[in-house]
Amino acid sequence: MPAERTREHPAPVAAARRRRVRADRARQLADLLRHQARTGGFPGGVLPLEGRIGTDYGVSRNTVRQALDLLRAEGLVERQPGVGTVLVAEKYPHGLHRLQGLAETLHEHGEVTNEVRTAGPVPAPAPVARRLRVAERADVLCVERLRRLNGLPLSLDLTYIPMDIGAALLDCDLEHNDVFRLIERLTGQALGSADITLEAVNADAHSAAVLEAPRGAAVLMLERLTHLCDGRPVDLEFIRFRGDRITMSGLLHRSSH
Numbered sequence: 001m002p003a004e005r006t007r008e009h010p011a012p013v014a015a016a017r018r019r020r021v022r023a024d025r026a027r028q029l030a031d032l033l034r035h036q037a038r039t040g041g042f043p044g045g046v047l048p049l050e051g052r053i054g055t056d057y058g059v060s061r062n063t064v065r066q067a068l069d070l071l072r073a074e075g076l077v078e079r080q081p082g083v084g085t086v087l088v089a090e091k092y093p094h095g096l097h098r099l100q101g102l103a104e105t106l107h108e109h110g111e112v113t114n115e116v117r118t119a120g121p122v123p124a125p126a127p128v129a130r131r132l133r134v135a136e137r138a139d140v141l142c143v144e145r146l147r148r149l150n151g152l153p154l155s156l157d158l159t160y161i162p163m164d165i166g167a168a169l170l171d172c173d174l175e176h177n178d179v180f181r182l183i184e185r186l187t188g189q190a191l192g193s194a195d196i197t198l199e200a201v202n203a204d205a206h207s208a209a210v211l212e213a214p215r216g217a218a219v220l221m222l223e224r225l226t227h228l229c230d231g232r233p234v235d236l237e238f239i240r241f242r243g244d245r246i247t248m249s250g251l252l253h254r255s256s257h
Contacts, residue, residue, distance in 0.1 A: 023066065025059055025063045026063050026066035026067045026069075026070060027067070027070065029053075029057055029059055029063060029064065029067035030067040030068075030070040030071055032057065033047070033053070033067060033068075033071060034071065034074075034076065037071075037076060037077075037087055037091075038091055038093075038247055042087060045086050045087040046083065046084055046085070046086050046087075047068075047077065047084065047085040047086070047087075049084060050064045050065060050068070068085055074089075074244060075088070075089050075244055076088070076089050076091075076244075089244060089245070090245075091244070091245060091246060091247045092106055092109050092149060092154075092245060092246055092247070093105075093246075093247050093249055094106070094241075094246050094247065094248050094249070095249055096196070096198075096248055096249065096250035097249075097250040097251050099180075099191055099192075099193065099194050099226065100180070101178025101179065101180040101181065102147055102154075102155065102157075102178065103177075104178060104180070104181075106149055109149065109150075110149050110150035111149070111150060112147060112148070112149055112154075113147070113148045113151075113175070113176075114145045114146070114147055114148075114174060114175045114176070115145060115146040115147075115148070115175070116143065116144075116145050116174050116175055117144045117145060117146060117210070118142065118143070118144045119141070119142070119143045119144075119170060120141070120142065120170075121139040121140065121141055121142070121163060121166070122139065122140060122141075122142040123137040123138070123139060123140075124137060124138050124139070124140040124160070128140060128160045128236060131225055131233060131236055132160060132161075132162055132233050132234070132236055133232070133233055134162050138163070139163045140160045140161060140162055140163055140166060141159075141160070141161040141162075141163055141165075141166025141167070141169060141170070142158070142159070143157075143158075143159045143161070143169075143174065143179070144156070144157065144158050144159075145157045145159075145174065146210055146211075149245070152245065153210065153211045153212050153242065154241065154242060154245055154246065155211075155239050155240060155241045155242070155246075156207050156210050156211055156239070156240045157237060157238075157239045158237065158238045158239075159179060159235060159236070159237045160235075160236040160237075161179075161234060161235055161236075162234060165183060165186055165187060165234060168186050169182055169183075169186065172186075179235060180226070180235070183228075183234055183235060187228060187234070189228045189229055189230065190228070190229045191226055191227070191228060191229065191234075191235075192227050192228055192229035192230070192231065193226075193227050194224050194225060194226040194227065195224070196222060196223065196224045196225075197222070197223040197224075198220065198221070198222050198223075198248060199220075199221055199223075200218045200219070200220060200221070200243070201218070201219060201221045201240070202216050202218060203215060203216060203217050203218070203219045203240070207219065207240050211240065211242050217243075218243055219241060219242060220240070220241040220242075220243045220246060220248065221238065221239065221240050221241075222237070222238075222239040222241065222248075223238055223239075224236075224237045224239065225237075
């Protein structure tokens with residue numbers, strides 16, 4: 001019987017293999033090469049020759065070229081005469097396993113600077129008021145900042161904070177400090193937890209211009225509601241990251257049933 005079952009499967013298996021068209025293989029290879037680029041797998045930022053990549057991954061040279069074309073379209077690599085294919089863009093890791101501000105997260109990768117574009121009280125829209133547990137249309141502090149890493153635009157942050165904390169924040173240095181640290185200092189409490197949602201959205205005209213990204217380009221939008229250790233919500237953020245300059249990662253555990 002085992003031998004008979006083996007003879008039954010070659011046709012479906014072969015058909016499944018044929019469905020892995022070249023474009024699929026190129027995308028899969030691009031995913032693997034992107035991972036290596038992100039984790040320092042290419043010493044000196046230079047990728048192996050096309051033939052070597054094909055041998056290492058068991059794909060044709062045409063598939064390698066298509067995969068590299070995908071990475072070039074992303075702005076991750078570039079072909080340089082006499083050198084080969086090199087990395088021309090760096091993606092910075094943003095961990096999702098700890099509650100940290102951007103400067104805390106990326107301090108090892110360079111200098112994070114903040115350009116405060118607006119800061120002042122606004123009437124809380126209903127969804128903001130509900131999540132911050134304040135009266136609808138009550139004033140909340142609204143802060144919009146452009147965050148740069150080593151001079152390059154990285155994220156556009158829109159933050160809402162209850163005014164009993166926000167009023168004091170207006171007297172703080174928002175250009176050189178993470179809001180998280182300032183909230184902890186002003187309240188005398190540590191931050192405890194945050195609810196997060198991460199999704200891709202198209203950059204509107206304003207966001208695209210500020211982030212120096214093409215209008216309509218996909219950006220990573222992190223929505224985060226942060227609580228003090230006593231459970232009070234104190235910081236509602238909508239953060240738009242340039243997707244070509246950031247990666248999100250974390251360590252997840254499967255709970256026992």
